[in-house]
Amino acid sequence: xxxxxxxxxxxxxxxxxxxxxxxxxxxxxxxxxxxxxxxxxxxxxxxxxxxxxxxxxxxxxxxxxxxxxxxxxxxxxxxxxxxxxxxxxxxxxxxxxxxxxxxxxxxxxxxxxxxxxxxxxxxxxxxxxxxxxxxxxxxxxxxxxxxxxxxxxxxxxxxxxxxxxxxxxxxxxxxxxxxxxxxxxxxxxxxxxxxxxxxxxxxxxxxxxxxxxxxxxxxxxxxxxxxxxxxxxxxxxxxxxxxxxxxxxxxxxxxxxxxxxxxxxxxx
Amino acid sequence: xxxxxxxxxxxxxxxxxxxxxxxxxxxxxxxxxxxxxxxxxxxxxxxxxxxxxxxxxxxxxxxxxxxxxxxxxxxxxxxxxxxxxxxxxxxxxxxxxxxxxxxxxxxxxxxxxxxxxxxxxxxxxxxx
Numbered sequence: 001x002x003x004x005x006x007x008x009x010x011x012x013x014x015x016x017x018x019x020x021x022x023x024x025x026x027x028x029x030x031x032x033x034x035x036x037x038x039x040x041x042x043x044x045x046x047x048x049x050x051x052x053x054x055x056x057x058x059x060x061x062x063x064x065x066x067x068x069x070x071x072x073x074x075x076x077x078x079x080x081x082x083x084x085x086x087x088x089x090x091x092x093x094x095x096x097x098x099x100x101x102x103x104x105x106x107x108x109x110x111x112x113x114x115x116x117x118x119x120x121x122x123x124x125x126x127x128x129x130x131x132x133x134x135x136x137x138x139x140x141x142x143x144x145x146x147x148x149x150x151x152x153x154x155x156x157x158x159x160x161x162x163x164x165x166x167x168x169x170x171x172x173x174x175x176x177x178x179x180x181x182x183x184x185x186x187x188x189x190x191x192x193x194x195x196x197x198x199x200x201x202x203x204x205x206x207x208x209x210x211x212x213x214x215x216x217x218x219x220x221x222x223x224x225x226x227x228x229x230x231x232x233x234x235x236x237x238x239x240x241x242x243x244x245x246x247x248x249x250x251x252x253x254x255x256x257x258x259x260x261x262x263x264x265x266x267x268x
Numbered sequence: 269x270x271x272x273x274x275x276x277x278x279x280x281x282x283x284x285x286x287x288x289x290x291x292x293x294x295x296x297x298x299x300x301x302x303x304x305x306x307x308x309x310x311x312x313x314x315x316x317x318x319x320x321x322x323x324x325x326x327x328x329x330x331x332x333x334x335x336x337x338x339x340x341x342x343x344x345x346x347x348x349x350x351x352x353x354x355x356x357x358x359x360x361x362x363x364x365x366x367x368x369x370x371x372x373x374x375x376x377x378x379x380x381x382x383x384x385x386x387x388x389x390x391x392x393x394x395x396x
Contacts, residue, residue: 059362085396092271093393097364100299101292136272146297149315153295186326208363212294 011111011120012144018124019140026128029121031113032106035130040137043130044106048114048200049210052081052102052132058207062089075131082133099135104146105209111147114165114200150211157218162229164214168193168202169227186216190225193217272300275393279370282385284377286351287370289314290358293321294365306353306371314369320344321355321367343383350374356386360394368393 014027015034022039032046045051053071056062066089074083081099084090090098110121154164170193192202203213220226269275272290279288280303287303289310296315306313324330325341344355352372358364368390372382 055362061361088396091269091392091394091396093269093275094360094362094396096271097290097299097358097360097366097394098362101364104292104295104297145311146295149297150295206363209294209365212363212365215294 010122014122014124015140015144023124023126024129025124025126026130027121027124029110029119029123031115031119031121032110034107034110034121035128036140037129037134037137039140041103041107041140041143042134042137043132044103044110045130046106046109046210048109048204049102049106050204050207051106052099054204055098055102055207056090061094071131074133077133078129078131079133080131081135096136099132100138101209103138104143105211107143108147108150108211109200111144112151153215154218157215158222158228160218160221160228160231162231163199163217163221163226165198166229167196167198168217168220169195171225171227186220189213189216190220193226269389269392272393273302275368275389276300276302278389279368279386282370282372282377282382284352284372284374284382285370286373289369290366291318291321291369292364292366293318293325299366304371306351313371317353317355317369320346321357322365325357325365343386345379345383347374352377352379352382354382354386356383356390358390358394 011027017023018025018027018036019039024037025035027034027036032044032049034041035043050058053067057064057067062084066084066087070080070083070087070089074080081095085092085095113120154161168189170190188206188208189199189202192205197205199213199217200210202208202217203210206213217226221228269278276288276290279285285303287301287305287310289301289305290299291297291314292299296318298311298314301310301314305311321344324344327341330341331339340357340359342357346353346355351374352370354370354372356368356370358366358368360366368386370382370386
Protein backbone atom coordinates (compact mmCIF):
# COMPACT_ATOMS: atom_id res chain seq x y z
CA UNK A 1 0.00 0.00 0.00
CA UNK A 2 2.92 2.28 0.81
CA UNK A 3 4.18 1.88 -2.73
CA UNK A 4 0.88 3.16 -4.13
CA UNK A 5 0.84 6.20 -1.90
CA UNK A 6 4.47 6.99 -2.61
CA UNK A 7 4.03 6.46 -6.34
CA UNK A 8 0.92 8.61 -6.34
CA UNK A 9 2.68 11.44 -4.53
CA UNK A 10 5.62 11.26 -6.94
CA UNK A 11 3.45 11.35 -10.04
CA UNK A 12 1.42 14.21 -8.58
CA UNK A 13 4.54 16.27 -7.97
CA UNK A 14 5.93 15.41 -11.41
CA UNK A 15 2.66 16.27 -13.15
CA UNK A 16 2.37 19.55 -11.23
CA UNK A 17 5.82 20.54 -12.39
CA UNK A 18 5.14 19.55 -16.01
CA UNK A 19 1.89 21.54 -16.03
CA UNK A 20 3.68 24.60 -14.59
CA UNK A 21 6.39 24.28 -17.24
CA UNK A 22 3.73 23.86 -19.95
CA UNK A 23 5.78 20.84 -20.96
CA UNK A 24 5.38 18.71 -24.08
CA UNK A 25 6.33 15.03 -23.96
CA UNK A 26 5.39 11.59 -22.65
CA UNK A 27 5.35 10.63 -18.96
CA UNK A 28 5.61 6.88 -19.02
CA UNK A 29 6.05 3.78 -16.91
CA UNK A 30 4.79 0.23 -16.84
CA UNK A 31 1.19 1.25 -16.16
CA UNK A 32 1.12 3.26 -19.40
CA UNK A 33 1.86 6.73 -20.71
CA UNK A 34 0.43 10.22 -20.49
CA UNK A 35 1.19 12.53 -23.42
CA UNK A 36 1.26 16.23 -22.67
CA UNK A 37 1.30 19.17 -25.07
CA UNK A 38 1.85 22.62 -23.55
CA UNK A 39 1.06 21.17 -20.14
CA UNK A 40 -2.35 19.69 -21.10
CA UNK A 41 -3.15 16.00 -21.54
CA UNK A 42 -3.56 15.16 -25.24
CA UNK A 43 -3.28 11.37 -25.22
CA UNK A 44 -3.06 8.49 -22.78
CA UNK A 45 -2.46 4.81 -23.23
CA UNK A 46 -2.43 1.82 -20.96
CA UNK A 47 -1.76 -1.84 -21.78
CA UNK A 48 -5.07 -2.79 -20.10
CA UNK A 49 -7.22 -0.29 -22.02
CA UNK A 50 -8.52 -0.77 -25.59
CA UNK A 51 -7.06 1.97 -27.78
CA UNK A 52 -8.98 4.16 -30.23
CA UNK A 53 -8.16 1.92 -33.19
CA UNK A 54 -9.47 -1.19 -31.50
CA UNK A 55 -12.63 0.58 -30.28
CA UNK A 56 -13.39 1.75 -33.81
CA UNK A 57 -12.57 -1.49 -35.61
CA UNK A 58 -13.92 -3.99 -33.02
CA UNK A 59 -17.29 -2.26 -33.27
CA UNK A 60 -17.19 -2.33 -37.06
CA UNK A 61 -17.29 1.47 -37.24
CA UNK A 62 -14.06 1.49 -39.26
CA UNK A 63 -12.54 -1.20 -41.42
CA UNK A 64 -9.07 -2.36 -40.50
CA UNK A 65 -7.90 -0.90 -43.83
CA UNK A 66 -9.28 2.60 -43.13
CA UNK A 67 -7.64 2.61 -39.74
CA UNK A 68 -4.27 1.42 -41.02
CA UNK A 69 -4.39 3.92 -43.86
CA UNK A 70 -4.80 6.77 -41.34
CA UNK A 71 -2.01 5.42 -39.14
CA UNK A 72 0.39 4.92 -42.04
CA UNK A 73 -0.31 8.21 -43.78
CA UNK A 74 -1.10 10.47 -40.81
CA UNK A 75 1.13 8.88 -38.17
CA UNK A 76 4.50 10.24 -39.32
CA UNK A 77 3.11 13.80 -39.05
CA UNK A 78 1.36 13.05 -35.73
CA UNK A 79 -2.08 13.51 -37.21
CA UNK A 80 -3.61 10.06 -37.75
CA UNK A 81 -6.76 11.13 -35.87
CA UNK A 82 -7.51 14.27 -37.86
CA UNK A 83 -6.81 12.42 -41.11
CA UNK A 84 -9.76 10.14 -40.34
CA UNK A 85 -12.00 13.21 -40.27
CA UNK A 86 -10.45 14.82 -43.36
CA UNK A 87 -10.96 11.62 -45.34
CA UNK A 88 -14.61 11.52 -44.24
CA UNK A 89 -14.14 8.23 -42.35
CA UNK A 90 -15.41 9.74 -39.08
CA UNK A 91 -17.21 12.91 -38.03
CA UNK A 92 -15.30 15.34 -35.85
CA UNK A 93 -17.75 14.48 -33.04
CA UNK A 94 -17.09 10.75 -33.33
CA UNK A 95 -13.35 11.31 -33.23
CA UNK A 96 -13.66 13.50 -30.14
CA UNK A 97 -16.05 11.20 -28.27
CA UNK A 98 -14.04 8.05 -29.01
CA UNK A 99 -10.68 9.66 -28.28
CA UNK A 100 -11.81 11.33 -25.03
CA UNK A 101 -13.34 8.08 -23.86
CA UNK A 102 -10.07 6.22 -24.53
CA UNK A 103 -8.00 9.05 -23.02
CA UNK A 104 -9.87 9.19 -19.69
CA UNK A 105 -10.05 5.39 -19.60
CA UNK A 106 -6.27 5.00 -20.02
CA UNK A 107 -5.46 7.94 -17.73
CA UNK A 108 -7.44 6.23 -14.97
CA UNK A 109 -5.33 3.06 -15.16
CA UNK A 110 -2.06 5.01 -15.48
CA UNK A 111 -2.79 7.10 -12.38
CA UNK A 112 -4.57 4.33 -10.47
CA UNK A 113 -2.77 1.12 -11.57
CA UNK A 114 -4.52 -2.23 -11.09
CA UNK A 115 -1.34 -3.75 -9.80
CA UNK A 116 -0.68 -1.80 -6.60
CA UNK A 117 3.01 -2.71 -6.69
CA UNK A 118 3.39 -1.04 -10.07
CA UNK A 119 5.29 2.19 -9.92
CA UNK A 120 3.52 5.28 -11.14
CA UNK A 121 5.01 6.65 -14.38
CA UNK A 122 8.17 8.50 -13.53
CA UNK A 123 10.12 8.88 -16.76
CA UNK A 124 9.47 11.89 -18.95
CA UNK A 125 10.43 11.76 -22.59
CA UNK A 126 10.60 15.46 -23.36
CA UNK A 127 9.33 16.51 -26.75
CA UNK A 128 7.66 13.14 -27.49
CA UNK A 129 4.43 13.43 -29.42
CA UNK A 130 1.93 10.67 -30.09
CA UNK A 131 1.30 9.62 -33.68
CA UNK A 132 -2.47 9.90 -33.20
CA UNK A 133 -2.16 13.67 -32.77
CA UNK A 134 -3.98 15.99 -30.38
CA UNK A 135 -7.79 15.98 -30.57
CA UNK A 136 -9.19 17.82 -27.59
CA UNK A 137 -6.61 18.68 -24.91
CA UNK A 138 -7.77 18.13 -21.33
CA UNK A 139 -6.44 20.04 -18.30
CA UNK A 140 -4.50 17.73 -15.98
CA UNK A 141 -6.57 18.96 -13.01
CA UNK A 142 -9.76 17.74 -14.73
CA UNK A 143 -8.18 14.32 -15.31
CA UNK A 144 -7.23 14.06 -11.64
CA UNK A 145 -10.75 14.99 -10.52
CA UNK A 146 -12.14 12.32 -12.84
CA UNK A 147 -9.75 9.66 -11.53
CA UNK A 148 -10.88 10.45 -7.97
CA UNK A 149 -14.54 10.30 -8.96
CA UNK A 150 -14.07 6.97 -10.74
CA UNK A 151 -12.32 5.47 -7.71
CA UNK A 152 -15.29 6.59 -5.62
CA UNK A 153 -17.79 5.07 -8.07
CA UNK A 154 -16.06 1.68 -7.91
CA UNK A 155 -15.87 1.83 -4.13
CA UNK A 156 -19.54 2.73 -3.79
CA UNK A 157 -20.67 0.10 -6.29
CA UNK A 158 -19.06 -2.79 -4.38
CA UNK A 159 -15.95 -2.28 -2.24
CA UNK A 160 -13.92 -5.25 -3.49
CA UNK A 161 -10.82 -4.24 -5.50
CA UNK A 162 -9.89 -7.94 -5.92
CA UNK A 163 -12.70 -8.13 -8.50
CA UNK A 164 -10.76 -5.80 -10.81
CA UNK A 165 -7.91 -8.27 -11.31
CA UNK A 166 -9.63 -11.63 -10.86
CA UNK A 167 -11.28 -13.85 -13.46
CA UNK A 168 -14.96 -12.95 -13.71
CA UNK A 169 -16.91 -15.98 -12.52
CA UNK A 170 -20.66 -15.88 -13.15
CA UNK A 171 -22.78 -17.22 -10.32
CA UNK A 172 -24.93 -20.09 -11.58
CA UNK A 173 -28.36 -18.60 -11.11
CA UNK A 174 -31.46 -20.73 -10.54
CA UNK A 175 -33.26 -18.31 -12.85
CA UNK A 176 -31.83 -16.36 -15.81
CA UNK A 177 -30.40 -12.91 -15.05
CA UNK A 178 -33.05 -10.20 -14.74
CA UNK A 179 -34.17 -8.79 -18.04
CA UNK A 180 -32.70 -5.39 -17.19
CA UNK A 181 -29.24 -6.94 -16.84
CA UNK A 182 -29.49 -9.06 -19.99
CA UNK A 183 -30.31 -6.07 -22.15
CA UNK A 184 -27.90 -3.54 -20.62
CA UNK A 185 -24.20 -3.15 -21.49
CA UNK A 186 -23.35 -5.10 -18.36
CA UNK A 187 -25.27 -7.97 -19.95
CA UNK A 188 -22.58 -8.16 -22.64
CA UNK A 189 -19.95 -8.24 -19.90
CA UNK A 190 -21.80 -11.01 -18.07
CA UNK A 191 -22.16 -12.96 -21.31
CA UNK A 192 -18.39 -12.64 -21.90
CA UNK A 193 -17.57 -13.81 -18.36
CA UNK A 194 -16.12 -17.29 -18.80
CA UNK A 195 -14.49 -17.75 -15.40
CA UNK A 196 -11.05 -17.20 -16.96
CA UNK A 197 -10.91 -13.65 -18.30
CA UNK A 198 -10.43 -10.70 -15.98
CA UNK A 199 -12.54 -7.51 -16.37
CA UNK A 200 -9.90 -5.74 -18.44
CA UNK A 201 -9.48 -8.80 -20.68
CA UNK A 202 -13.24 -8.78 -21.24
CA UNK A 203 -13.05 -5.05 -22.02
CA UNK A 204 -10.30 -5.82 -24.53
CA UNK A 205 -12.34 -8.55 -26.19
CA UNK A 206 -15.41 -6.29 -26.45
CA UNK A 207 -13.54 -3.09 -27.43
CA UNK A 208 -15.30 -1.51 -24.48
CA UNK A 209 -14.15 1.01 -21.87
CA UNK A 210 -12.05 -0.83 -19.28
CA UNK A 211 -13.28 1.38 -16.44
CA UNK A 212 -16.93 0.89 -17.43
CA UNK A 213 -16.28 -2.85 -17.47
CA UNK A 214 -14.75 -2.76 -13.96
CA UNK A 215 -17.81 -0.86 -12.79
CA UNK A 216 -20.14 -3.37 -14.48
CA UNK A 217 -18.36 -6.26 -12.78
CA UNK A 218 -18.54 -4.57 -9.37
CA UNK A 219 -22.26 -3.96 -9.86
CA UNK A 220 -22.84 -7.50 -11.09
CA UNK A 221 -21.05 -8.75 -7.96
CA UNK A 222 -23.20 -6.49 -5.78
CA UNK A 223 -26.27 -7.98 -7.48
CA UNK A 224 -24.98 -11.49 -6.76
CA UNK A 225 -24.54 -12.36 -10.45
CA UNK A 226 -20.74 -12.58 -10.28
CA UNK A 227 -18.74 -14.33 -7.57
CA UNK A 228 -16.87 -12.05 -5.17
CA UNK A 229 -13.31 -13.34 -4.53
CA UNK A 230 -12.11 -13.62 -0.95
CA UNK A 231 -10.30 -10.48 0.28
CA UNK A 232 -6.59 -10.52 -0.48
CA UNK A 233 -6.90 -13.09 -3.29
CA UNK A 234 -3.84 -12.57 -5.50
CA UNK A 235 -4.47 -12.13 -9.21
CA UNK A 236 -3.50 -15.23 -11.23
CA UNK A 237 -1.22 -13.19 -13.47
CA UNK A 238 -0.96 -9.68 -14.72
CA UNK A 239 -3.92 -8.76 -16.87
CA UNK A 240 -3.13 -8.18 -20.51
CA UNK A 241 -5.45 -6.75 -23.11
CA UNK A 242 -6.91 -9.22 -25.56
CA UNK A 243 -6.80 -6.53 -28.25
CA UNK A 244 -4.14 -6.92 -30.90
CA UNK A 245 -1.38 -4.35 -30.74
CA UNK A 246 -2.09 -1.37 -32.96
CA UNK A 247 0.27 -0.71 -35.81
CA UNK A 248 2.41 2.31 -35.15
CA UNK A 249 4.69 4.19 -37.51
CA UNK A 250 8.32 3.15 -37.49
CA UNK A 251 9.50 6.36 -35.85
CA UNK A 252 7.04 6.29 -32.93
CA UNK A 253 8.50 5.49 -29.50
CA UNK A 254 7.59 1.83 -29.03
CA UNK A 255 7.30 2.17 -25.30
CA UNK A 256 5.09 -0.84 -24.71
CA UNK A 257 7.16 -3.10 -26.91
CA UNK A 258 10.28 -2.16 -24.97
CA UNK A 259 8.45 -2.73 -21.70
CA UNK A 260 7.23 -6.15 -22.81
CA UNK A 261 10.79 -7.11 -23.75
CA UNK A 262 12.04 -5.93 -20.37
CA UNK A 263 9.24 -7.80 -18.58
CA UNK A 264 10.13 -10.95 -20.51
CA UNK A 265 13.83 -10.58 -19.65
CA UNK A 266 13.03 -10.03 -16.00
CA UNK A 267 10.82 -13.11 -15.98
CA UNK A 268 13.71 -15.34 -17.14
CA UNK B 269 -21.04 21.23 -37.13
CA UNK B 270 -17.48 21.07 -35.79
CA UNK B 271 -17.49 18.44 -33.08
CA UNK B 272 -18.46 18.87 -29.45
CA UNK B 273 -18.02 22.65 -29.38
CA UNK B 274 -20.09 23.15 -32.53
CA UNK B 275 -22.84 20.91 -31.17
CA UNK B 276 -23.01 22.83 -27.89
CA UNK B 277 -22.95 26.22 -29.62
CA UNK B 278 -25.90 25.14 -31.74
CA UNK B 279 -27.67 23.77 -28.66
CA UNK B 280 -27.44 27.22 -27.04
CA UNK B 281 -29.32 28.62 -30.05
CA UNK B 282 -32.40 26.55 -29.10
CA UNK B 283 -35.01 29.05 -27.83
CA UNK B 284 -34.89 29.23 -24.04
CA UNK B 285 -31.56 27.40 -23.66
CA UNK B 286 -29.61 28.48 -20.58
CA UNK B 287 -26.93 25.84 -20.61
CA UNK B 288 -25.83 22.81 -22.60
CA UNK B 289 -23.35 20.04 -21.98
CA UNK B 290 -22.24 16.65 -23.25
CA UNK B 291 -21.97 14.21 -20.38
CA UNK B 292 -20.72 10.64 -20.02
CA UNK B 293 -23.36 8.76 -18.04
CA UNK B 294 -21.01 5.98 -16.91
CA UNK B 295 -18.91 8.29 -14.77
CA UNK B 296 -20.64 11.69 -14.78
CA UNK B 297 -17.75 13.28 -16.66
CA UNK B 298 -18.52 16.52 -18.51
CA UNK B 299 -16.95 16.35 -21.98
CA UNK B 300 -17.91 19.92 -22.84
CA UNK B 301 -20.22 22.62 -21.51
CA UNK B 302 -21.45 26.09 -22.52
CA UNK B 303 -23.76 28.63 -20.90
CA UNK B 304 -24.85 28.26 -17.29
CA UNK B 305 -25.23 25.07 -15.31
CA UNK B 306 -28.15 24.55 -12.95
CA UNK B 307 -26.92 25.61 -9.47
CA UNK B 308 -24.19 27.54 -11.29
CA UNK B 309 -22.01 24.46 -11.63
CA UNK B 310 -21.91 22.32 -14.77
CA UNK B 311 -19.77 19.56 -13.31
CA UNK B 312 -21.85 18.90 -10.21
CA UNK B 313 -25.15 18.98 -12.07
CA UNK B 314 -23.71 16.78 -14.85
CA UNK B 315 -22.70 14.13 -12.32
CA UNK B 316 -26.22 14.10 -10.87
CA UNK B 317 -27.86 14.13 -14.29
CA UNK B 318 -25.62 11.23 -15.31
CA UNK B 319 -26.94 9.11 -12.47
CA UNK B 320 -30.50 9.64 -13.70
CA UNK B 321 -29.47 8.97 -17.29
CA UNK B 322 -27.81 5.71 -16.31
CA UNK B 323 -30.79 4.48 -14.30
CA UNK B 324 -33.10 5.17 -17.23
CA UNK B 325 -30.90 3.56 -19.86
CA UNK B 326 -30.33 0.43 -17.79
CA UNK B 327 -33.95 0.10 -16.70
CA UNK B 328 -35.31 -3.02 -18.34
CA UNK B 329 -38.85 -1.81 -17.81
CA UNK B 330 -38.28 1.03 -20.29
CA UNK B 331 -36.47 -0.95 -22.93
CA UNK B 332 -37.37 -4.60 -22.43
CA UNK B 333 -40.29 -6.72 -23.41
CA UNK B 334 -38.96 -7.62 -26.79
CA UNK B 335 -41.97 -6.11 -28.56
CA UNK B 336 -41.32 -4.38 -31.86
CA UNK B 337 -42.02 -0.92 -30.49
CA UNK B 338 -39.44 -1.26 -27.70
CA UNK B 339 -35.85 -0.21 -28.06
CA UNK B 340 -33.15 1.85 -26.42
CA UNK B 341 -34.12 4.92 -24.41
CA UNK B 342 -33.70 7.99 -26.64
CA UNK B 343 -34.48 10.95 -24.42
CA UNK B 344 -35.47 11.99 -20.92
CA UNK B 345 -37.67 14.96 -20.11
CA UNK B 346 -37.67 16.50 -16.66
CA UNK B 347 -40.09 19.37 -16.18
CA UNK B 348 -39.67 21.66 -13.21
CA UNK B 349 -41.88 24.65 -12.44
CA UNK B 350 -39.55 27.12 -14.11
CA UNK B 351 -37.37 24.97 -16.34
CA UNK B 352 -36.96 21.96 -18.57
CA UNK B 353 -34.06 19.56 -18.29
CA UNK B 354 -33.78 17.58 -21.51
CA UNK B 355 -31.47 14.64 -22.14
CA UNK B 356 -30.83 13.21 -25.58
CA UNK B 357 -28.71 10.05 -25.78
CA UNK B 358 -26.02 10.10 -28.47
CA UNK B 359 -26.02 6.81 -30.37
CA UNK B 360 -22.60 5.69 -31.66
CA UNK B 361 -21.63 2.42 -33.27
CA UNK B 362 -18.47 2.24 -31.13
CA UNK B 363 -18.54 1.97 -27.34
CA UNK B 364 -19.66 5.20 -25.67
CA UNK B 365 -22.14 6.40 -23.06
CA UNK B 366 -22.84 10.06 -23.79
CA UNK B 367 -25.90 12.27 -23.68
CA UNK B 368 -26.61 15.85 -24.67
CA UNK B 369 -28.04 17.75 -21.72
CA UNK B 370 -29.84 21.06 -22.28
CA UNK B 371 -31.30 23.18 -19.51
CA UNK B 372 -34.03 25.56 -20.70
CA UNK B 373 -36.09 28.40 -19.30
CA UNK B 374 -39.65 27.09 -19.36
CA UNK B 375 -41.25 30.45 -20.12
CA UNK B 376 -39.15 30.87 -23.28
CA UNK B 377 -38.78 27.28 -24.44
CA UNK B 378 -41.03 25.16 -26.62
CA UNK B 379 -40.69 21.54 -25.58
CA UNK B 380 -41.40 20.03 -29.00
CA UNK B 381 -39.04 22.40 -30.80
CA UNK B 382 -36.27 21.79 -28.26
CA UNK B 383 -36.58 17.99 -28.52
CA UNK B 384 -36.62 18.12 -32.30
CA UNK B 385 -33.50 20.28 -32.40
CA UNK B 386 -31.68 18.11 -29.88
CA UNK B 387 -32.43 14.96 -31.86
CA UNK B 388 -30.97 16.61 -34.94
CA UNK B 389 -27.88 17.81 -33.04
CA UNK B 390 -27.20 14.42 -31.44
CA UNK B 391 -27.50 12.75 -34.84
CA UNK B 392 -25.30 15.19 -36.74
CA UNK B 393 -22.61 15.13 -34.04
CA UNK B 394 -21.80 11.55 -34.96
CA UNK B 395 -22.63 11.55 -38.69
CA UNK B 396 -19.66 11.58 -41.02
